[in-house]
Amino acid sequence: MTTAREVAHIPDGVTKEAFLAALARFEAIVGAHNVLTGEERLTPYYKTMMPADDTDYATSAVLQPTSTEQVQAIVKVCNEFGVPVWPTSTGRNFGYGTYAQGTAKGHRHQVVIDFRHMNRILEVDAELGTALLEPGVTYQQLVDYLEANDIPLWVSCPAPSAIASPVGNTLDRGVGYTPYGEHFMMQCGMEVVLANGDVLRTAMGGVEGSNSWQVFKWGFGPYLDGIFTQSNFGIVTKMGLWLMPKPPAYKPFYIRFPDDEDITAIVDMMRPLRMANIIPNAVVFAHALWEAPAVIPRSKYYDGKGAMPKDAIERMKTEEGFGAWNVYAALYGTPEQVEVNWKIVTDAVKRLGKGEIFTEAELGGKEPFNYRAALMRGGMNLQEFGLYRWRGGGGSMWFAPVTVAKGSETLTQTKLATEILNKWGFDYCGEYIVGMRDMHHVIDLLFDKTDEEDTKNAHACMSELIEEFRKRGYAVYRTNNAFMDQVADCYGPVQRRINQTLKRALDPNGIIAPGKSGIGA
Amino acid sequence: MSLLDKSLRIAAVAALALMASGLAATARDTVTERLDDRRMFGSGREAFTKTCARCHTGLDSAVGPNLFQKEYDPEVLKYFARHGFGPMPAFTESMIDNATLDELAAYVARQGKGESR
Structure with missing residues (x-):
């Protein structure tokens, strides 16, 4: 046939x-x-x-x-x-x-x-705050469902997200901005079609009649869910997620810092607050060149070739009111909790002696505060899509090295990234997203894909970023197809070998996504 | 007791109170129907509102052009939807089926002509 x-x-x-x-x-x-x-x-x-x-x-x-x-x-x-x-x-x-x-x-x-077309919401348990989804469900679809059924649960979404998939984002170990922002940490239970046609339900999903598939992550024996993320060991057809109960009170805020070097003090001030869950969400430290694309075109301050010059950046900061670093965070809980934690936060900023703090009272309804406040409660928007207008031409790659949440490290990474990007003619459009003890240093390498030279330079720049960071012990947590091999190399030959061993055991004919994450057939 | 310790204690008590109230919600176990390519959007207008409007209705920060300001040929609109352009993603048939895209393009073209529907 x-x-x-x-x-x-x-x-x-x-x-x-x-x-x-x-x-x-x-x-x-x-x-x-x-x-x-x-x-x-x-x-x-x-x-x-x-x-x-x-x-x-x-x-x-x-x-x-x-x-x-x-x-x-x-x-x-x-x-x-x-x-x-x-x-x-x-x-x-x-x-x-x-x-x-x-x-x-x-x-x-x-x-x-x-x-x-596999886009059914299979279950939402409003009491337990869990959902079971098929991979084609979008964030918009899930939020619409919760709102239509008056279920007081929040979704943590990346930006921009309405047409993206919670399952897809979680499998790529993406992040959002709420207290549930480390998405894979909030995943619970998977259904996976293996290369031999078997259907694996992980952890409690293997127990006949169990009702705890979406509440207990570990089951018995080796924990398997992780090997099906960023991998090609199976095809995930269902996934459980935890959703955050909507808190009675929510207070987003913004702190503006004027100088590039302030990043050191910001990180060291915020880390204890994050670790103690005073500030429980995925806090963001956005550089001025990340802040700007969401609200203004690049041509307003610079329309020439190459990276935006320092004096143009300074003029833009002054005239637009951007900080060199722009901190977005939020408090969640009862009004009493929020009041106590607000005092802790404002005292910490006062002690630092630098940084101006703003809330909805001053910035409500204004961008970029508005979209940041929405993201930190899982409100979807496309404001950050403005990044793609910044340089024009539709080229974008995320260079996202992991760093420890220590000020000294961030200064080193920011300087190194800026130096390499500027050398190739690109802007440092970067932000740090704070995890429990780590930070995702997320940089959008924006280039004009309609320009052959710009595209060639972007490829060379990305490769140099990966290599120069690797030499200093840094590696990215996620990358696009063109750089998966190079990134896999950063993690060493033993990790590559064990991945290949697993691949050959689970998919001997190499039919599921060969090449994904540097894992061949 | 430091302020930090005090706040953690208050947080713990508040969390228990929230749990006791059960968030005033009951379990709703539901299997939604599959949204197939016919039911994903009720109309071309709805598809535009949910998919295109974020970039194409003239907000200051919009990435794409305001599609209601000029008169566009529906065929051109459909071409861009399927191919994308620059930062604009391409939209597959599984996201917007051909019939809905026809409706969407006709709806946008009518707005450009100043018609209300």
Whole structure:
């Protein structure tokens, strides 16, 4: 059995004959209308923001399953014909690859599984604050459901998020801005289709009749959920998440610091407050060049080539009222708790002798405070999409090294990143997102993808950032397809070998997303 | 007792009070239906409001152009929706099916002509 479909790309290592035969089998599983081929139907899947030729990452076909059983049947066909599949939730991982699949080195043109049609909210328990979702559910869909049913639970979302997927973001170990901002920490229970077609339900999900799948993460024996994040060991078809009870009181605030060097004191002031849960959320320290894109165009202060000059940045800070560093945090709880904690925070700022503190009373309704206040209670918005207008041309890559929450470290990282970015003609658009004891130093490497030289420079710049940071003991926690191998190398040969060992044990034919996170077939 | 210790104690008491009140909510176990490509949006207008409006309705901080200010050809709008442009993502058929996209483009074109519907 075969199909008469026209195919523009064939997965690396697969013959056209075998691919067409596999497509015919896929049609029988998901229906012909849920197997997409041909340039016109696949074009929306080709676009990436990476500094790479999009055709290197072009998919050969898209499958749109509607059930776990269909996914099981798909992997069986993949094994039979050696066809690789790359699962995506909603393909909205902006700056980390979107629908891009494979790598340019031998794993090109994989079949994308688009989970957009597996978008059921399977369960929300309002008492326990848990949800069980399929991968195609969007943040907007989940929030709409909670609001429509008057359930007082908050969702932690990344920015911008409405059309992205909670399952996809969590599997990529993304972060948000509420006290539940470390998303994988708030994940509980998965259903995974393995390469051999088995369906694994992790932890308590393996116990027949259990009602604690979404409340107890560990189960018995080795904890497995982690190996299915940022990996290609299985295809996650359901995921449990914890949702935050809406607090009776919520007080977002902003602290402005004038000088670049202030980052040291800010981190050391905020760390104890974060560790003691006085400030329980994922606090943000945004640089002026992150603050600005959300509200103004770059051309207002600089329209020339290369990185924005220091004097233009200083003029922008003065005229727009931006700090060099802009701290956003919030207090949550009862009004009494918030009052006590507010005194602790304001006393800490006073002791520091630097930094102006503002609340909704002064900044309510004004941007960027408004969108930051919304994010810290899980309110979705697209304000930060303004980053993509900053440089223009649609190129974006996240360089996101992890750092310890110590002031001295942040000064080193910020200086190093700025130096390398400026050398290649790019701005330091960066912020720190504070975890429990770590910080995600998130930098958007923005470039003009319509400009060949800019694109080439962006690739070289990213590679240099990864390498120079590695030399100093720093590594990123997440990256796009074009740099997965280089980043995997930062974590050493033993980690690469154990990942490959697991891959060969769980997916001996290498049919699930070969190349993902530097883990080959 | 330091202020920090005091606040932690208050936090613990408050947390217990919240738990006792049960947040005035009851368990609602629900399986929602799958939103398929026909039911994802009730109309082209709704699809525009939920997907496009954040960038294309003339806010100061908008990334894209205000689509209601000029008269656009529906075919051009559909092309950009499917292909994306610069920072604009491309939208697949599983996000907006062809019939809804037709409606959406016709709706936007009518606004550009100054028609209310």
